[in-house]
Amino acid sequence: MVLDMLMPPLRAALLAPLLLMAGTAVALAQDDGEAMTDEDGVPLYRVEEGRVDRGTYNGYRRYHNSCHVCHGADGLGSSFAPALAETMDSIDYYAFLEVVASGRQNPGATGNKVMPAFGTDPNVMDHIDDIYRYLKARSEGELGRGRPVRLEG
Ligand code: HEC
Structure with missing residues (x-):
């Protein structure tokens, strides 16, 4: 796989089984030469007729690997955690990074609802900008439910 050749051998060896399991190439956000962040470094997404950039x-x-179990399929929420497809509207990039890296505990009347800290989890933090892109596209109404189709390139 081309991606494997781009990575140091050890990392490739560790990731290869995961890539095979996923059955699809992991996207590198920057490799299609688009301006994928704004001037402040905040990640941007691209959606054209339902098709999305690689990131x-x-x-x-990545969302459906690590966040779906609590935040629901397609970011629609569950009894465990809020619908990020809606609440991401009112969160900026920096607040998002903070809550994902550090977690949040909100011991309310309905019991302990805990947002775990993912700051040391490479499965999340190595892809946090892409997770942000996906959730922003959902919350801004640009992207519908289900697995998106990638733009060519
Ligand atoms: C074990 C369940 C669980 C998992 C897994 C989880 N979360 Fe959460 N998350 C929560 C809960 C519960 C809250 C609400 C915490 C609160 O009430 O303040 C939350 C809150 C958040 C918020 C703040 C939302 C808001 O409206 O303020 C963000 C952003 C978030 N999670 C992102 C993520 C991302 C991204 C992932 C995957 C990398 C993830 N979460 C995985 C349980 C989870």
Whole structure:
């Protein structure tokens, strides 16, 4: 796989089984030569007729690996955690990074609802910008439910 050749051998060896399991290439957000962040470094996404850039597609996959169990399929929420497809509207990039890296505990009347800290989890933090892209695209109404199709390139 081309991606393997781009990575140091050890990392490739560790990741290869994961890539095979996923059955699809992991997207590198920057490799299609787009301006994928704004001037402040805040990640941007691209959606054209339901098709998404590689980063956003990767974010979809990473979200459904690590966040879906609590935040629901397609970011629609569950009894455990809020619908990020809605609340991401009112969160900026920096607040997002903070809550994902450090977690949050909100011991309310309905019991302990805990947002775990992912700051040391490379499965999340190595892809956090892509997860942000995906959730922003969802919350801004640009991207519908389900697995998106990638733009060519
Ligand atoms: C074990 C369950 C669980 C998992 C897994 C989880 N979360 Fe959460 N998350 C929560 C809960 C519960 C809250 C609400 C905490 C609160 O009430 O303040 C939350 C809150 C958040 C918020 C703040 C939302 C808001 O409206 O303020 C963000 C952003 C978030 N999570 C992102 C993520 C991302 C990204 C992932 C995957 C990398 C993830 N979470 C995985 C349980 C989870």
